[in-house]
Amino acid sequence: MRAIGYEKSLPITDDNALVDIDLPRPEPRGSDLLVEVRAVSVNPVDTKVRMRAEPEPGDYKVLGWDAAGVVVAKGSDATGFDVGDGVFYAGDLTRPGTNAEFHLVDERIVGRKPKSLSWAEAAALPLTAITAWEALFDRLNINTAIPGAPPVVLIIGGAGGVGSIAVQLASKLTDVTVIATASRAETRDWVLNLGADYVVDHSKPLAKQVADLGLGAPAYVFSTTNTDDHLTEIAELIAPQGRFSLIDDPSSLDISPFKRKSVSTHWEFMFTRSMFKTADMAAQGKLLNEISKHVDDGTLKTTLGENFGAINAENLRRAHQFIESGKAKGKVVLEGFA
Numbered sequence: 001m002r003a004i005g006y007e008k009s010l011p012i013t014d015d016n017a018l019v020d021i022d023l024p025r026p027e028p029r030g031s032d033l034l035v036e037v038r039a040v041s042v043n044p045v046d047t048k049v050r051m052r053a054e055p056e057p058g059d060y061k062v063l064g065w066d067a068a069g070v071v072v073a074k075g076s077d078a079t080g081f082d083v084g085d086g087v088f089y090a091g092d093l094t095r096p097g098t099n100a101e102f103h104l105v106d107e108r109i110v111g112r113k114p115k116s117l118s119w120a121e122a123a124a125l126p127l128t129a130i131t132a133w134e135a136l137f138d139r140l141n142i143n144t145a146i147p148g149a150p151p152v153v154l155i156i157g158g159a160g161g162v163g164s165i166a167v168q169l170a171s172k173l174t175d176v177t178v179i180a181t182a183s184r185a186e187t188r189d190w191v192l193n194l195g196a197d198y199v200v201d202h203s204k205p206l207a208k209q210v211a212d213l214g215l216g217a218p219a220y221v222f223s224t225t226n227t228d229d230h231l232t233e234i235a236e237l238i239a240p241q242g243r244f245s246l247i248d249d250p251s252s253l254d255i256s257p258f259k260r261k262s263v264s265t266h267w268e269f270m271f272t273r274s275m276f277k278t279a280d281m282a283a284q285g286k287l288l289n290e291i292s293k294h295v296d297d298g299t300l301k302t303t304l305g306e307n308f309g310a311i312n313a314e315n316l317r318r319a320h321q322f323i324e325s326g327k328a329k330g331k332v333v334l335e336g337f338a
């Protein structure tokens with residue numbers, strides 16, 4: 001089968017950073033589904049793993065943790081899907097990725113593809129939707145009020161992949177007021193169109209901008225990017241007993257300024273359930289089915305920002321470079337093998 005992988009961690013400008021390869025078609029066992037991949041999206045985790053994890057000498061590592069496709073075979077213990085079903089999912093960091101024609105995935109972390117979306121539109125959603133859902137509802141618990149604090153969430157990096165779906169989830173599925181950050185006119189318009197009530201500029205100090213809105217100190221802050229640049233401002237602007245969640249990888253994270261406000265801190269990593277085979281691993285499949293339902297009833301929409309064409313090494317290198325530039329709006333997707 002056709003796939004894209006790498007032998008060594010290299011800068012994305014090197015032609016060997018990602019190359020077209022041929023691999024054996026995998027066989028499903030146990031609770032696995034074998035999915036014929038129709039579209040994938042590219043996430044910051046792809047670029048991070050490419051630079052941090054090298055395969056054994058002589059082997060290739062295949063990246064990719066978002067896919068939409070069709071079930072073509074299944075293991076003996078897989079009972080939730082049938083051959084021919086359209087699915088979408090975010091995969092498992094400990095297994096080969098989705099940048100391949102055929103991919104194995106545990107059915108517990110798979111959802112039914114939204115019928116109203118194309119393959120590319122569906123592939124844009126899984127990883128970011130799971131991340132945003134778990135951060136907002138499992139970590140920040142934004143449906144549970146904080147005494148004395150206004151029901152307001154600040155989403156830092158509102159136009160990114162995770163931010164784009166987090167803005168929708170918070171604005172469409174809760175009564176919480178949503179402040180999103182964006183620093184350019186086009187990204188400001190993007191987050192407002194997704195449902196943000198207010199927008200502030202993360203290239204400027206945040207605390208004064210948030211205070212000037214007159215809403216009060218936000219009960220919840222969700223930081224999707226550049227957390228170390230904003231931590232002092234977050235400590236100043238968040239409500240006493242507020243809840244803070246982050247998903248990025250600061251070089252250091254000194255949360256001592258949170259002590260006087262008793263701010264709880266929650267790190268969200270959507271691969272935790274599949275990596276450790278947690279008892280509630282199947283919650284991710286159920287979560288994706290909820291996302292699918294809300295897309296098909298018109299409540300949520302795809303966060304596809306750019307379609308980079310066919311799934312091949314040249315286009316994937318271009319997509320990685322775009323992600324690394326920090327200029328992506330929404331999700332970058334590739335569709336079909338050519």
